[in-house]
Amino acid sequence: MTQEFIPYEQALALKALGFDEMCFGFYDGIDKSFEDTNCRNSGGWLDKNSCAAPLKQQAFRWFREKHGIRSCIIDDHETPGYNFTTGPGQYYYDTGSINGWFQTYEEAELACLIKLIEIVKEKK
Numbered sequence: 123m124t125q126e127f128i129p130y131e132q133a134l135a136l137k138a139l140g141f142d143e144m145c146f147g148f149y150d151g152i153d154k155s156f157e158d159t160n161c162r163n164s165g166g167w168l169d170k171n172s173c174a175a176p177l178k179q180q181a182f183r184w185f186r187e188k189h190g191i192r193s194c195i196i197d198d199h200e201t202p203g204y205n206f207t208t209g210p211g212q213y214y215y216d217t218g219s220i221n222g223w224f225q226t227y228e229e230a231e232l233a234c235l236i237k238l239i240e241i242v243k244e245k246k
């Protein structure tokens with residue numbers, strides 16, 4: 123079930139960007155292991171290297187609701203593989219991917235999440 127959660131590095135980046143929703147688990151900052159205890163980033167019991175572990179759908183929803191950035195994973199039937207788009211509001215504009223098309227949906231999803239984090243960091 124841990125594949126439903128975003129990876130530690132991106133969860134820590136979301137914490138730095140102000141993500142503070144209740145999550146089903148957290149990452150321990152010492153060994154980056156996943157612990158299945160409900161928590162949020164505020165509250166004082168997580169150290170600076172520990173962070174709440176949002177579900178992928180939670181993270182994408184947070185970018186839509188808090189930052190007005192929508193995203194979409196694209197499955198192109200003519201080109202084998204996946205890509206993503208991101209953009210403001212209800213319209214998408216293609217940012218493409220860093221390395222072209224991705225082999226799996228999950229690779230494109232992670233690349234999209236990394237791009238969303240980058241976009242919000244640049245806005246700050």
